[in-house]
């Protein structure tokens with residue numbers, strides 16, 4: 047039976063703004079307080095989805111969240127009507143209002159970890175929502191994420207959903223941003239590669255000195271257990287703490303894999319040789335031939351990788367053979383990175399083509415092409431069991447574009463977050479969206 051990789055991109059929410067909320071994410075910090083354009087952000091994301099659909103890839107959409115999150119503000123002690131809650135937070139606790147207004151669920155690589163049915167003990171596709179415990183503004187995403195995933199993949203026979211891990215730093219879990227799957231074919235048993243930043247319980251693993259390591263080994267191990275993965279098909283690797291300290295806050299900022307190929311920076315992992323040998327061995331036992339494309343620091347420094355987001359790219363199989371790399375515009379603007387890419391595609395290796403996308407609105411918060419998508423490998427039967435309204439078609443693209451035009455603001459500043467009307471607009475937009483995507487009631491304002 048044929049199997050596909052379906053990319054579910056996050057639709058950017060109406061409150062997209064630059065809150066400077068992510069310590070350790072260089073772009074988020076350096077663009078703090080800049081004026082955002084929610085409308086441009088949503089359209090840049092939709093343009094990427096449409097382009098992939100037109101290239102023949104299966105493309106899905108993951109809905110944004112209700113923001114400001116009034117329920118989260120109430121849990122922090124703000125009271126009164128919804129408008130009063132926003133008003134009081136704006137007056138006395140701006141950083142909390144900014145955190146509760148973030149549109150960060152757009153980076154769906156962090157929504158959850160997914161294991162395809164070919165890898166799991168019960169033959170179902172498993173999803174574990176990420177607790178995103180490292181940052182408050184992201185830690186409030188998982189309850190709604192779980193409801194949205196359940197509405198998209200609503201079939202017990204094929205899909206198993208696990209709630210987020212315990213909400214403590216020891217089980218800090220950032221979802222698919224630190225998880226890659228290698229396989230000969232999407233439908234064949236593969237090797238799941240979990241990259242962690244630190245261990246919560248074992249002091250032998252070194253830690254970064256400056257910036258936080260968000261993903262723990264123990265969280266990755268728990269996800270592998272929940273999904274019923276076989277040890278023979280799992281590899282754990284520690285991210286190099288030195289690169290976390292240079293702004294590589296997720297593995298997907300320094301490496302990307304697809305099929306039998308890992309495209310990675312020379313400094314991405316600790317004990318790199320051993321890690322690559324284990325991947326080669328385990329994939330070999332599953333009938334695959336592992337290929338590592340290593341980018342030397344002499345060609346691209348970690349700093350250039352972080353600035354350009356070279357590795358936060360989408361690595362996709364082309365129908366005509368070879369792979370295509372989807373990169374952000376910032377790669378073309380960086381001379382060294384662009385020179386490297388030109389040489390890479392001419393080198394006769396697995397990566398043959400590069401396509402560039404303008405994702406500036408998301409990039410300014412540290413979110414590139416790979417952050418914006420959640421990969422789900424599905425066979426034909428499973429694909430048929432997915433809520434068909436979330437699969438992009440030309441008609442859905444048109445209706446989402448018109449929906450954005452109707453509801454989104456052209457510009458948003460920190461002061462605008464204090465406007466209670468923004469909440470009204472957001473809820474109105476999302477109510478309509480749940481009808482377009484046939485999600486049912488998934489938002490707090492629809493169920494509480």
Ligand code: SUG
Pocket residue numbers: 063064065066067068071074075148150153155156184223296298299411412413414416417
């Ligand atoms: O968690 N930025 C996100 C970016 C996530 C990127 N995802 C992956 N690499 N997979 C984060 O740091 C910034 C929000 C702000 O500052 O307004 C933010 O949350």
